[in-house]
Amino acid sequence: MPTPPFTEYTARLTRELIHTLVAETDEARLAEHVAFIADKLAEAAARPQQVTVADPHRSAGHIPDDITPASSARNPIAPPMLIEWDGDESRCELTLPLQYQGPPGRVHGGIVATMLDHVLGNAANAGGRPRSYTRYLNVSYDAATPVGEPLVVVGRTARHDGRKRFMEGEILCHGEVRVRAEGLWIEPREGLGHRS
Amino acid sequence: MPTPPFTEYTARLTRELIHTLVAETDEARLAEHVAFIADKLAEAAARPQQVTVADPHRSAGHIPDDITPASSARNPIAPPMLIEWDGDESRCELTLPLQYQGPPGRVHGGIVATMLDHVLGNAANAGGRPRSYTRYLNVSYDAATPVGEPLVVVGRTARHDGRKRFMEGEILCHGEVRVRAEGLWIEPREGLGHRS
Numbered sequence: 001m002p003t004p005p006f007t008e009y010t011a012r013l014t015r016e017l018i019h020t021l022v023a024e025t026d027e028a029r030l031a032e033h034v035a036f037i038a039d040k041l042a043e044a045a046a047r048p049q050q051v052t053v054a055d056p057h058r059s060a061g062h063i064p065d066d067i068t069p070a071s072s073a074r075n076p077i078a079p080p081m082l083i084e085w086d087g088d089e090s091r092c093e094l095t096l097p098l099q100y101q102g103p104p105g106r107v108h109g110g111i112v113a114t115m116l117d118h119v120l121g122n123a124a125n126a127g128g129r130p131r132s133y134t135r136y137l138n139v140s141y142d143a144a145t146p147v148g149e150p151l152v153v154v155g156r157t158a159r160h161d162g163r164k165r166f167m168e169g170e171i172l173c174h175g176e177v178r179v180r181a182e183g184l185w186i187e188p189r190e191g192l193g194h195r196s
Numbered sequence: 197m198p199t200p201p202f203t204e205y206t207a208r209l210t211r212e213l214i215h216t217l218v219a220e221t222d223e224a225r226l227a228e229h230v231a232f233i234a235d236k237l238a239e240a241a242a243r244p245q246q247v248t249v250a251d252p253h254r255s256a257g258h259i260p261d262d263i264t265p266a267s268s269a270r271n272p273i274a275p276p277m278l279i280e281w282d283g284d285e286s287r288c289e290l291t292l293p294l295q296y297q298g299p300p301g302r303v304h305g306g307i308v309a310t311m312l313d314h315v316l317g318n319a320a321n322a323g324g325r326p327r328s329y330t331r332y333l334n335v336s337y338d339a340a341t342p343v344g345e346p347l348v349v350v351g352r353t354a355r356h357d358g359r360k361r362f363m364e365g366e367i368l369c370h371g372e373v374r375v376r377a378e379g380l381w382i383e384p385r386e387g388l389g390h391r392s
Contacts, residue, residue, distance in 0.1 A: 004223060006223060006226070007217060007223070007226065010213075010217060010226075010230055011217055014217065014272075017206075017210050017213075017272070018210060018272050018273060021206060021207055021210065021271065021272065022271050027200060027203070027244050027245070028244070030202070030206075030244070031202065031240075031241040031242075031244040032241070034206055034237055034240070035237075035238055035242065038234045038237035038241060039234075041213075041230055041231075041233070041237070042231055042234040042235065042238070044227075044230070045227040045228070045231035045234060046227075046231065048223050048226070048227040049223070067218040067294070067295075067297065068297065068304055069295055069296055069297075069298075069306070070298070070304060070306055072218070074217050074218060075214065075218050075295055076210075076217065076272075077214060077272075077273045099271055099273050100273075101263065101265075102264050102265075102266070103329065108264055108265050108266060108310065108314075109310075109313040109317070109329075109333065110266050110306070110309055110310025110312075111265055111306075111310065113310065113313065113333065113335070114304065114305075114306025114307065114309065114310060115306070116306075117305040117306040118304075118306060121305070134305040134337050135336070135337055136336045136337060137305065137309065137335050138332065138333075138335075139309070139332060139334075139335075140331070140332045141329070141330050141331055141332060141333075
């Protein structure tokens with residue numbers, strides 16, 4: 001089910017609110033922007049069924065009604081990620097704003113790991129394969145991943161062995177590998193559901 | 197500098213907005229809750245200097261004016277984390293709401309990695325040591341990390357060697373280790389600043 005327009009619009013306004021909270025240090029200007037967004041939220045909430053969004057987010061496909069903090073259009077924590085599967089590789093292009101910053105100018109290491117976990121997991125489960133879950137994830141931060149610059153996140157299967165899928169991938173910026181990841185995804189035994 | 201009350205209050209309302217966006221599937225009820233939050237945002241924005249918050253977030257200490265998506269009181273992406281350093285170990289207790297969910301009932305693997313990266317990094321830089329940066333982080337998902345249940349995240353130095361700090365830690369739930377992590381943090385050479 002695609003995200004309803006009112007939900008997606010509200011999530012977009014919430015992302016704008018998050019950005020102004022971390023970017024604006026002048027209290028008067030912050031208050032002015034918060035008032036502006038509050039007004040738009042109230043206006044949309046008064047007529048939710050009449051809200052439309054330009055260029056609605058297309059779901060990654062394998063997660064129906066996605067609410068994850070990595071990729072969801074309705075969860076303002078997520079960038080959101082649009083992941084494309086070409087038969088060999090999952091791939092996502094995105095640029096992260098200031099709310100994802102750790103050290104100055106650089107994406108927080110945990111957010112870097114989140115994007116890789118999500119794209120490698122997407123590749124592990126692509127092509128209609130049964131859902132699998134991360135068993136381990138190793139991330140190597142070879143160089144900085146900048147905020148505000150276009151990133152490419154890719155993931156693919158390195159090899160598989162029964163229920164085990166060994167995945168690998170990287171984050172590139174301006175054509176250079178900045179971060180590498182490798183991990184193991186495991187498909188739960190039939191009837192067991194996922195590990196708990 | 198502690199987070200100003202208006203900023204922290206707005207960030208709290210934004211977390212509530214995020215939660216309702218992922219939790220509420222009925223559009224009319226979602227719109228009603230959005231209208232309620234928009235009203236509170238507008239009210240606060242009209243008199244920012246008169247806003248107060250109960251039990252303001254205490255900063256982790258080593259990051260002045262923290263805006264990170266892992267721990268910041270002002271960044272609604274962050275839970276926020278309150279990390280305590282006891283001289284040996286960094287430790288954080290928290291319970292994550294629905295917006296951090298990956299698979300049903302479980303915290304997204306990337307959010308798990310984010311908490312570990314942040315707490316291990318806090319331990320690596322504790323006690324007034326020069327700032328260091330993650331070189332690699334290996335996360336082993338031994339069992340599920342549930343949303344909505346109390347978690348404990350801990351990090352400590354396993355050993356150090358010159359500018360290298362080998363860190364380790366885990367996430368516990370109900371006294372059981374669910375996730376283990378180990379990683380290397382490196383202090384940049386003097387005058388070089390951080391890797392870029």
